[in-house]
Amino acid sequence: MFVVIRFRVPETEQVEFAVRLAxxxxxxxxxxGFVKAQTGRNVDDPELLALTLEFVNVGSYRRALSPYEVKLTAVPLLSLAIDEPTAYEDLATDRTELLPQQ
Structure with a gap:
């Protein structure tokens, strides 16, 4: 499963934000259960930043948010995210099948 978390950060605050994000x-x-992370900036809107996280499964992701060190370091930052659904199940591992057949 993967997580897409978007943030709106003024360009003048992005250096400090990058330290907190790291x-x-x-x-x-x-x-x-953590697999990988990726960060990026929107090419058309430089104040829109994204963090994608990949976990083995949704349970791993939810458990990853529970430890004290995560609550102290990551959760305050994540609370600044744009309010929208963030967790996605992986529907296709083959790039030729983007959505499941119905």
């Missing part, structure tokens, strides 16, 4: 990714990366 710390959050570092602590989440030590959690069981």
């Amino acid at each position: 710390a959050a990714v570092e602590v989440l990366g030590r959690q069981k």
Whole structure:
């Protein structure tokens, strides 16, 4: 499963935000079931940043948010995210099948 978390951060605050984001990714990366993380900036709107996280399953993701060090480091940052659903199940691992057949 993967998580897409978007943030609106003024360009003048992005250096400080990047430090906090790196710390959050570092602590989440030590959690069981973590696979990888990726960060990016929108090419058309430079104030729109995204963090994607991949976990083995949704249970791993939810458990990863529970440890004290995560609550201290990552959760305050994640609370600044744009309020929208973030967790997605992986529907296709083959790039030729983007959505399941109905």
